[in-house]
Amino acid sequence: MPPAMTNLMDLWAAHSQLSGEDLVTVDFLLPTGIYIQMDVPREATIQHIKLLLWKQAQSYPLFPSLGEMEGHMFECVNQAAVHEELEDETRRLCDVRPFWPMLKLVTRNCGRAERLLDSKIGVLIGKGLHELDALQDQEVKDFRSKMFRISEEKMQRVQLMTWSEWLQACFSPQLEPGGGATPVTDGVNDKQAEASLKVTMHFDQSQVPNTCLQAKECPHLTLVQVSTVQAMFEKEISAIGAVVNRKSSNPPLPLPPKRRGPSVSQTVCVVRAGLFHGTELLCKPAVSSESSGRSEHVWNRTLEFDITVSDLPRMARLCFAVYAVMDKVKKQKSTKNSGKVHYPVAWVNTMVFDYKGQLKTGDIILHSWSSFPDELEEMLNPIGTIQTNPYTENTTALHIHLPDYNPHTILFPPFDKPLWNRTHSYVTPCELKEIMERDPLSQLCENEKDLIWTLRYDCMENFPQSLPKLLLSVKWSKHEDMAQLQALLQIWPKLSPRDALELLDFNYPDQYVREYAVGCLRDMSDEELSQYLLQLVQVLRYEPYYDCALTRFLLNRAQCNRNIGHFLFWHLRSEMHMPAVAVQFSLILEAYCRGSIPHIEVLKKQVEALSKLKSVNELIKLGTIKNARSKTKEAMLTKEAMMTCLRQSGYTETLSDLHSPLNPSVLLSGINVEKCRYMDSKMKPLWIVYNNKLLGGDTLGIIFKNGDGTRGLDLTLTWCISMLLMMIHWNKMCLCRIVPYGCLATGDRSGLIEVVSSADTIANIQLTSSNVAAAAAFNKDALLNWLKEKNSGDALEKAIEEFTLSCAGYCVATYVLGIGDRHSDNIMVRSTGQLFHIDFGHILGNFKSKFGIKRERVPFILTHDFIHVIQQGKTGNTEKFGSFRNYCEQAYLILRRNGNLFITLFALMLTAGLPELTSVKDIQYLKDSLALGKTDDEALKQFRQKFDEALRESWTTKVNWMAHNVVKDNRS
Known part of the structure; x- marks a missing residue:
């Protein structure tokens, strides 16, 4: 359901x-x-x-x-x-x-203790373990059996630990100083035939020597034994009629809503298939014949892939796309032929080898996906999941048949070190260095790829960090090259963890490469690992098999450090609603819980608390709907109902004395009900205030969001991590201040945001200083006067310094990341002077526009009232402004030196579901803003031009803020 x-x-x-x-x-x-x-x-x-x-x-x-x-x-x-x-x-x-x-x-x-543990784990991860038990998937069973055995051994070791050993193992002082596959079938019944697009596929063995595949002394296929085999990897499409949509007896072919423009006079359906290794197409795609009709489509021809079975890489995947070919709508009074348009209908992927390395055989049913990423080449989606759609009722189903090479199964050969074939370099080091120092988005031409592969040993000795470019130069459709690479990886120097992160990108699916990368990650400290944990969880989507080096690495580190385990749990659980990863993530969550039984009750308390907050949020939404006619009455009754609800014993008990999901080292002792409220926006976010014993009696605020638009929490999370990295880099030179507040996605369109204490928005500060909303944005003294009210004497000077440093940090950060929608309610200032931005719904240059006009025409926000604070209210204080500008320039140069890392981190997030980060083209903004490929002098010149532009055009920002203040004032 x-x-x-x-x-x-x-x-x-x-x-x-x-x-x-x-x-x-x-x-x-x-x-x-x-x-x-x-x-x-x-x-x-x-x-x-x-x-x-x-x-x-x-x-x-x-x-x-x-x-x-x-x-x-x-x-x-x-x-x-x-x-x-x-x-x-x-x-x-x-x-x-x-x-x-x-x-x-x-x-x-019987077995109540085991059943009780299973029940707790099922409730905790949001998926009953009986659902995993019911899956007829041997890979799932093998993974669970292995993880159960490992977890049992781990818990036995834990029981033998002393208290000090257990504390050291679970709470690293460094981090916390204070605080399926579808069942095989031989055929389908009539009802299934009416609802499925049936495709039969087989490997043609007519050219495979029988002695090679059937000889008892050669039970397994190896690269050497079949090197002379010329058999083609083929697919035969011989489907009988198929109805794509079963809602009516003879419905039209379903199309995505945004593609319903042309009228359909005659539908022609085509199936396209391609073999990929990562994003590399191994050979020319195979395309079926066109089948005319409105609902039924029949294929009867053989499609060949120009690659031998022996040259298939271990991680090869077979990608299918179904699309309709339609006539374009002819314009009125036009006699020209408008041509044909291809409308994608469905896609689905599957691995060629199973998790044991065995060439797949037999009948497979692949239930397809209908949501297509933008700008897909060949209409194939190799970066998409290999999991089939679990919602099978109204999906296009491909029935695939892979014949069996009886009597022996064909396994991908184990690693066998080949003979060395060293080629001497005739290229100057400078030429090779120039290629190797390019950023990760730079494309290599074929001549450069050939050069890199030829000089692979020179790369290893002189440019070991160039391994990603070497991997992109490998001919993955040649088994000789694959064997040479595997041997080279055995002696390749270990990379730094940051450089190794790039090897976990989708472009590098090879098992040996990813195991090498994970080996490099083992040198990461727990603190550094926690910074990249979100990206590493997203990278799990690229893993085709449940049991892989990255999964084992994350589980091991999480079970050895509770802080890492805490965030691994929430990063996984927050996406359990997504069908493409539900099984994979639930398996990892189960494995973590079984190996961290003492942590279960702590996490269970948090899950129950979030469930209570969701109920309160639904209560408020229901109350506002009932009282929609009277806004005053609505606010009064709903606020009263919220208070009554929070005071109930079940709520107070569940919501008290729990570790904060945002920061497990913070203990939330009890809710201060009188200070709690809900915010006046569409989804009615909750503003929950906690009393905190560990903070000397101070209160702590948390915002709970639930409903439309909160998928951006993941985006904010990405931003926060990027900000944290920037803070680490910049603070080494004390150039900038960043205020990284906690943000955590906790479920389907829900999450938590940390409230930054003693802070207010620029809009509120301006509005409280003026009687006229339209004039408030132009009062340059408002912000400085507000800081003077909060600080005096030396404290004011310190606050202005904090403002200067934080303003510099966010000017550079918002420019580099292309942060949009920067109105005066999205920028806040603490009473201690730190400026910070919130609500990052638009990144990478996706700025809002209205009537075709961009609402933001500056590269970053730098208004004259900001400059007024920086100059301490003195117009001629050019020295302070010069220091501020220098902070910005130095911070920008530091970011440039880490440009490849930022590009890598964003590339690892391509499948996270962020609407403005779906392809490599989106990351191009980072490359441009950081001026990668240019010298420091050239880049600095570009940034100075942007700085002058931001200052010169700041009046447009003030106009936008004026409009925002007027709307806000009218709304209130």
Whole structure:
């Protein structure tokens, strides 16, 4: 069932909270066939509810046959519309949140301790383990079995540790000083035939010598044994008629909504297939014949790939695309032929070799995906997932058949070191150095690739960091080159962890390469690993098999350091709603939990707390809808309902004394209900204020967002990590100040943001200083006067210095990253002087426009009131302004030196689902803003021009801010 299904229990709970009701009517089904309906407290635990039921059942027939109460447990239908066993009876009914208020009493089986742990893990990761048990996928079973064994051994070692050893292992002082595959079928029934686009594929073995594949002394295919084989890797399409959409008897071919422009007179459907290694096309794509019709399409021809089986790389993937060929709409009064247009309909990928390295054989059903990334070449999507679409009801299905090379299975050969073939260099070191020092986005021509491959040993000895460029020069369609590379990797010098990150990009799928890269990452400190953890989690999407070096590395480091484990858990769990990674991420989460059992209760508390906050948010949305006619009444009643809800024992208990998901070293002791509120925006984010004992009585604020638009939290997270990196680089020279506030995606369109204390927006500061909203933006004294009110004497001078350094940091950062939508409510200032930006919904130069006119026409925000503060209110204080400009220039040069790292980090995020970061072309903005490929003098000249432009055109910023202030004032 799709995750978007409405939870009826949630809606009922929200309604009951508005009505002040504390009881819920629940239907109980007993194993004796007796049905009992009774009212139970919403806040009651499952154990207490079972006790109430047991007392009630005594007056019903067949009660004695039930036996002991402890021998039974409840089952319910959860939010995913599957049965869930409520083994953990300490949970409250309001936390269980069944899809329908109905509980079934069943007899408890043996192995309660194991079942209880499984139940806790299932609730924690958001996916019942019985769902994994039900998967008919041997790879899943093998991975779980291996991880279970490793976790069991780890927990046995933990039990033998002393307290000091356990603390050292789980809480690194460095980090925390204070604080499936589809089942094989031989055919399809008629209903399946009506709903599927059927494609049959096979490897043509007509040219394969039988003695090579069938000889008992040669059971496995090796590169040497089949080097003379000329068999082609082929696909035959011989499908019978297929209806793509089953909603009606003869529907038209479904097209993406944004592509519905042309009228459809005659639909022609085509299947395209390509073999890829990373993004490299191994040979020319194969295309089926055109099949005419509106719904049924038949293919009957053989398509050949111009590559031998022996030359297939281990990580080769077969990519399919289905597209319609249609006539363009002819313009009126035009006699010219408008030509043809290709409309993509579906795509799906599969690996050629399975997780054991065995060439795939037999029947495979591939349920395709319909969402296409922009600007796909050949309409194939090699960077897309190899997982098939789990929502099979209305998806195009490709039925693939791969014949079996009986009687022996064909395995990809193990590594066998080839003979050395050293070529001497006839190129000057400067020529090779120029190629090797190019940024990661620079393209290599074929001559340069040939040169790099020929001089690969010179690269190893003189430019070891050039390994990515060497890998892009390998002919992955030649098994000789692959063998030579594997041998070279055995002696290649170890790279620094930052340089090795690039090797985890999608362009480098080879297993040996990725194992080498992970080997380099092992030198990372826990602190450095935590900075790149988000990117490394996203890189897991590129791994075609569940058991890989990167997965094992992340699990090992997470189980050895709870801080890393905490964020690994949330980065994975926040994307469990995405079908392409749901199984993979749930397997990793299960493995982590089994190896970190003491951490389960801590994380469980956080999951329950977020569930409560989501209920409060739904309550507020329901209240605002009911009282939409009266805004004043809405605010009063909804705020009162929110307060009442937060004061309930179930909420106060769950929301108190938990480790903050934003920072596990911070203990959130209890909610300060009087200071809590909801924010006045569409999705009604919650502003939750905590009392914090560990901060000397200070309060701590957290914003909980739930609903549309919060996918940008991931974007903000990326920004925060980038900001953290910038802070680390810049603070070494004390050039700039950055205020990295915590931000964490926690689920489907939901997440948390840390509230920066003692801070206000530029808009509020300006509006409070003027009686006229339109004039507020032009009051250059407002900001300086506000800082004077908050600081005096030496404190004011210190605040101005902090403002100067932080303003420099964000000027450079927003320019380099192309941050847009910089209105006066997206820039804040702390009372101590630090300026910082929030709400990063637009990056990489994607600036907003209205009526075709860009609303932001400056490279970054540098207004005269900022300069007024920097100059301490003295117009002639050019020395202070000169220092500020110098800070900006030096910070920019430091960022340039780390330009390749920033490009790599953004490249690793291409599949994260950020709307403005979907292709390599999007990252080109970084290359341009950092002026990579230019000298420092040339780059500095470019930045100075941008600096002058920002200052010269700052009046346009003030006009935009004036308009924003007027709208805000009218709204209030």
